[in-house]
Amino acid sequence: MTATVSRWREPSILPGFGLALGITLTALSLIVLIPLAALFLKAASAGPADIWAVATSPRTLAALRLSFLGALFAAAVNAVFGLILAWVLVRYEFPGRRLIDAAVDLPFALPTAVAGIALAAIYAPNGWVGGLLAPYDIKVAYTPLGVMVALIFIGLPFVVRTVQPVLEELPADIEEAAALLGASRWRTVFQVLLPPVLPALMTGFVLAFARAVGEYGSVIFIAGNVPMVSEIAPLLIVIRLEQFDYAGAAVVATLMLLLSFALILLVNLVQARARRRFGNV
Numbered sequence: 001m002t003a004t005v006s007r008w009r010e011p012s013i014l015p016g017f018g019l020a021l022g023i024t025l026t027a028l029s030l031i032v033l034i035p036l037a038a039l040f041l042k043a044a045s046a047g048p049a050d051i052w053a054v055a056t057s058p059r060t061l062a063a064l065r066l067s068f069l070g071a072l073f074a075a076a077v078n079a080v081f082g083l084i085l086a087w088v089l090v091r092y093e094f095p096g097r098r099l100i101d102a103a104v105d106l107p108f109a110l111p112t113a114v115a116g117i118a119l120a121a122i123y124a125p126n127g128w129v130g131g132l133l134a135p136y137d138i139k140v141a142y143t144p145l146g147v148m149v150a151l152i153f154i155g156l157p158f159v160v161r162t163v164q165p166v167l168e169e170l171p172a173d174i175e176e177a178a179a180l181l182g183a184s185r186w187r188t189v190f191q192v193l194l195p196p197v198l199p200a201l202m203t204g205f206v207l208a209f210a211r212a213v214g215e216y217g218s219v220i221f222i223a224g225n226v227p228m229v230s231e232i233a234p235l236l237i238v239i240r241l242e243q244f245d246y247a248g249a250a251v252v253a254t255l256m257l258l259l260s261f262a263l264i265l266l267v268n269l270v271q272a273r274a275r276r277r278f279g280n281v
Helices: 002-008 017-044 048-056 058-091 097-103 112-123 128-136 144-169 173-180 185-213 217-223 233-242 246-278
Strands: none
Touching: 017 246, 048 058, 048 246, 058 097, 058 144, 058 185, 058 233, 058 246, 112 128, 112 144, 112 217, 144 185, 144 217, 173 185, 185 246, 217 233, 233 246
């Protein structure tokens, strides 16, 4: 206990612990805690009966299911292909490499509405890709599949930009050493390369999931927004706000907040375990 107190009181060139903690808590309260508290209070104002009715309505459950399952699926796809893309950009030199590296950031730069319109135009039945899939009776736009395509599009840069610096710091010698010791390519990938990259990969997964679960602008143009089919939870919140049902919108938003927090906490626990096992690379 004495050692801990003395460590807190160690002199520093930066402002003291009390001042720094006070500024941090004030900023955190103004930006995060107070708005969240207001959200919970607004949801509670609906009353237990109305809260239960909104939370258990088939439309709400369908929207939450699509938003969260779609975000999880998109984040998982981005984790796989984002890792591969980051690996190619770091380990190989080829014509157009810098162009591809710059294109990864396009979802960051594009307004979400522009991205949604572009995706809807491409994957619509008369679009470039949608037209090729139409003879096989595969529909992307205006279906749940279109929602997942949009979520994959906006989430990919989070994985690539999180994993890429870790791969750049990982020496290529360990791959050659594994090969000289007789390890197969797949064993090298899963037992030599993946463990040190896993914490960063899980961070990218969490960021991609968090962005996807609350995405609105790029989804509504390609989803079709059919209730019980392709309607996402953020859209349902907007609809309730337009109907002046502020308490109902707050209930749906609170459900999203609680579910997101629980899933992100679970992933962070797994990530912390991975860091303890493989080290913080």
